[in-house]
Structure formats: C-alpha cells, structure tokens
Amino acid sequence: MSKILIRGAKVLGGEAQDVLIDGETVAAVGTGLSAEGARVIEAGGQILLPGLVDLHTHLREPGREDSETVLTGTRAAASGGYTAVFAMANTFPVADTAGVVEQVYRLGKESGYCDVQPIGAVTVGLEGKKLAELGAMHDSAAGVTVFSDDGKCVDDAVIMRRALEYVKAFGGVVAQHAQEPRLTEGAQMNEGVVSAELGLGGWPAVAEESVIARDVLLAEHVGSRVHICHLSTAGSVEIVRWAKSRGIDVTAEVTPHHLLLTDEMVRSYNPVYKVNPPLRTERDVLALREALADGTIDIVATDHAPHPHEDKDCEWAAAAMGMVGLETALSVVQQTMVETGLLDWAQVADRMSFAPARIGRAQGHGRPVSAGEPANLTLVDPAYRGVVDPAGFASRSRNTPYEGRELPGRVTHTFLRGRATVVDGKLA
C-alpha cells in the first residue's frame, strides 16, 4: 500500500489536519481527506514535523564499527525522528578524499533508514596543515557541501582563511570546532568553580570564544560563510550575535545536552558527562536557550558521539569524550525549549529541520509539509512521558547521560520519502 493518511495531526503544531502520502511525496494536506485506498494513522494530539535533519552526527564507519555503523547510526537517527544526517569526517580513515566520502554515502543509501550526507575533512588527516581535496569531495557522488575537522579545531588562521575562500567556488561551508588548542591542553571539563574543586584540567570558555571571534572576522574578510559547531558558552553567543548584527554570514548550532546539562554533573566523575566542548554553567545554559529562541543560534545538532561501554566505564581521565544523542534530541528540546515556552513547534521545525537542511544544502529535506513535497516526515507524541532506557536504543552504543531520567515526548512515526522507518515508536 503506497498511500498513507495521517489523520488529525497538528502540522508544525498548528491546527489539526490530515496529510496524505502517496508514494514518495505528500499528495495533499487538508481537513476531511479521503482515506480510500490508504493506510490510516490516527494522529490526534500528535505533532507532525518535517523529517529532522542533523548537521552533526558521528557514524564511526569506517574504522570504529564497534561504536557505530552507518546502518546502526541511521536506525538510531530514524528512531529519533531524523530523515537526514550529516556524518562527520573523523573516521578511520579520515573522510578526506572522494573515495571515503563516497563509501559513507553509499552505505547510507544502502541503510534505507535515513539519508546520509558525508562531511568532508577540511585538512588532510585532520592534521590542520594541508587542505584536503575539497573540490573533489564536492564533485564526487557524495556531493559534499559541508567541510569540518570536527574533533579538532582548524587553528591555523591561514589554513582557515584558505578553506573559507576555497569553498566559495561551489557554495560549501566550513563547520568549525572552535577550540584553541594551547588553551585547552590537558583540559577535561569546563574551567571554573567545579574544575577547581575536582582537580580536573579546565577548558576555559575563552578557548572557544577566541576562535569564533577570529573565524567570523575571517569569514567577513573573505566574504564566505562559516558555521560554528556546538556553541557552549554565553560569550560565544554574544560573538555570534555581534557578527550577525554586522552582516557576517555565520550560522551556529547548539547540542541538546548543552541546553540541559551543566558542569555540576561532573561532580559524580561519571564519564557519561565527559563531552567536548564540556558541559558549562547554568548561566551558559540559559544564554544558549535564549539564543536558540531568538535565532542567534540557528539550529540544534546532536553531536551524536557513540562510544563502546568500556570507553566510558572507567576513570574520568581515561574516558572518551562524547555522548549519543540522536534518540533523545527531540525530547530534550521539548523539555528545555517547548515546555519552557521559548519555542513553539513551528520554531522547533525550523531549528531542527528547515535551517539545518538549508545550511547543509540537503536536497529534499527541510521542506514544507505541503502537497508535492518529498514525504520526509516525523510524527511526535508530545504528551508522552517516559524514563530513558538505553537498552532500547537502536544505536550500537549506550553512552547517554539520560539513563533513568524522565524525558517528555516520543517519536511515533518517521517517514523517509513516504516509507515508514518508524511505526508506533518502533523501527520498521
């Protein structure tokens, strides 16, 4: 059956409507649509969003398939309501050639759960010394549009300038992991009251802010666009706000965990809270929420960073940085932004679908829910309340800080070009 009628869903949180999917596209949106020949999904009380798009995912394949594969990662993405993810380049080997990005792209196509758009490395081997073949990656079957050394900062100002200039030729964007390396040597958590007490190396806010300040000025100087990954400090928000007011073409993202968690959690020395950039203070969290609400921060990106159990079940210093996020992102955004009144669902659609698709130039994603558009859709039950149990994750890894925590909302259905990848909260 190729027709599906979603009945009575609040499209982008608005009035209840029916949405008819026919094949790979949305055939009609309206009230009282005929269910003839269609499978009906009763969606009263649920929110229908465009399929979510994650501009910042680590799928680990090739090289660390013990943490995640493209298949398991895209299954996790579908579970979280995503229909497209951008896969970061810090794989083994690094995605710095047309060959590697095409491999990841092909694996995504084969997975069938979610479109995978590979991100290409800015520099060869993420070493920050020599530009990777950015044009070849763009011209490959993968059609790379976003370039990032994420996990490492492009800290050489000349290399960063050249990258920003070079990608203008094909409309690319450089996504910067802002971390001044010398200021963060030995850093293990946010520098402040808690790090002083715990005796853990401090990651000062200025190490992020100084790089962002430099990069927005470089982007202005060369007339290019720059995207800032995972903003984590109130100061970073101020710099991006200033840059936008000046007309600089900068976009920025925040992770769900930086909208909810603070460095106070590190007092447990539990490595599930070890992440880069580190969890910051309550003041930073509030500034990030406000900035996402007023549009200073354009999007929510998960920075989904899967790690095997043994890489986290150890002492803090030995633990890997990062946490999984695809399957809990929307719930955290609902709790921190919707239930606090900072965003409505239409704005959630913007921050988690329209805008990331626009920044990454994802074809067929982040489109309006209207007739003729690709049927990439996500249905959410906002009334649901449940305790997070990582045993049920589709991701191969379980390194979540939310285990045992109650979070609101549940993705009940996800559709990728009209095909249900999630049905009644379970992978199809």
Add this chain to the structure above:
Amino acid sequence: MMRHLISAADLTRDEAVRILDTAEEMARVADRPIKKLPALRGRTVCNLFFEDSTRTRISFEAAEKRLSADVINFAAKGSSVSKGESLKDTAQTLEAMGVDAVVIRHGASGAPYRLATSGWIDAPVINAGDGTHQHPTQALLDAFTMRRRLVGRDAGIGQDLAGRRITLVGDVLHSRVARSNVDLLHTLGAEVTLVAPPTLVPVGVEAWPCEVSYDLDAVLPKSDAVMMLRVQRERMNAAFFPTEREYSRRYGLDGDRMARMPGHAIVMHPGPMVRGMEITAEVADSDRCTVIEQVANGVSIRMAVLYLLLGGNESDAPNPRTEEK
C-alpha cells in the same frame, strides 16, 4: 565513621578530630619496643599504586603492618595495567582475592571516587592521592602536626584548629595537598590564606573557603604556620612563571622571611623539598621546620584512618591513660 576516605571535604569537624585523637593514640605505639597492634589481624589491605610515590606507599605500609594487617603492594608499572588492563578490572581482580580495603594512588583526579562509587568493588577505598584533586591523609597529617605544635600533644586532644592562621605557598593549581588542606583546615576552624603567583591559582578559587594573596611578605607576620608547596620544575616550560630565580625571590622562603613570622610559627612542607627554590637550607634545617615530624605523623594518621574505616574494635586501640605510666 564514613565508609571511604576520598576527600578531606567529606569529613565533618567531629570526624576529623576523632581521626586526630585516634592518631595521637596510635603515635604512642611508635614509642613501644614492639611497634605493633593486633587491630587488623586477619585483614588484607592492598596498596594500589598507579603512580609512583615511595614515601606515601611506605607510610601506608608501615601503618598497615603496625596494625597487623596483611599487606599486598600493587604497582602499576610492569603489571597488567601496563598491558592495558583497566582500573575496573584490576580492582575486581583484587576484590576476588579477598582484600578488605584498597589504598589507591592514581594520576587521574576522581579515580578513587569512581572506584568507591561505581559498584566495581565493595571494599572501603582510601585515597592516597588522585591527580590534582585530593590527598586527604596528607591533610590530616598536616593538621595533626599543626595541632601538636600549636596546641600541644595532650592539650590538643578533642581540640580543633579554631582561629589558627595557616598560609599555603606555591603551586596551588596543581596541588592536591593544597585542596585537601584548605578543606580540612577550614573544617577545623582555621583561617587559610593561599599565596601564589596568579598563574598558579586555579580559576574558580573564589568558591574555596580561604583568602588568596599574591604577596608572601604581607602574609607572613600573621601566620601561625606556613606550608610550602612543591613546585615542579617542568611548570616553567608552560610559562607559569618566568624563571626559577624570580619564583624564588617572590615566593621562596629564606631566613629573612622566616624571621618575619611570629616566634611560635612553624614551617611545613609535604616533601620532597626543592631546596634553594621553594625553601632555603637554612629554613629547611631549622627547628621550626616540621618536615621530619610530618613524615612520622603520617604513619600515625594512616593507622588511625585504617583502624577507623575497617571498624577496628575499640578495645584493641591503645588507651593513652593506661599506656602512660
């Protein structure tokens, strides 16, 4: 008494005083011809040292043996740890072998806390120094030394350090000794001042219960005890201060500076001392310097901690009133 000893900050005033009082009793054992108590007979204590520290390990070992415990010394170097075995696996192996307590020294801040709280083992955990976090038995032995010198051996029983003014000088940023001492001395009622170049004071220190000064000469005349902290020479490469000579001039303790301290004031150092830089030989070798006493007191404190954590029978403890004839 608490189940583990991870941080000096975890001790209440009464718990800390109880440890100091018990240590005073334990100290008398050292004066006996046979320096041994039966308190931990049949108990096995493992000294789990992931980081080199001869003096702390020997101090714990001496304390354990004086309490008649069976002792297992585990050094990470040359062990399965160097072949990649994790802290968790190592701890669980030891527990399977039936250890009753684990004394752990680790280069990573928080490793003893993880060991004690992650469910990996059940045995009590005693932190013998973790990264730049805590070294609680060092703080206890320092407080014990101060109480003996500033209050008196017998007069000190049941007493804290209320109103005493203690100054810690040097590399606070990288010092687990400083963190532990600030916490414990505050709990015991002392007024603590940290003196260091601003580069060696942690961001966030404003939340600590102490004062901070960059001027050693201004603080010395009002100090009852001055504790010099070890400065690691490799710090100079990271531009924490310009030269060893400049550091010594501004923050080193020499005879002239010691003369500005009140007559009763003592000089302390957790050792090992960098003579000439942190402290001159004249000061280190003076009667006011308690470095050797601190070492001796360390054994008494560790005996007290082991005894109290392992639930030693009160009747096994030496009674000061009957011991002294």
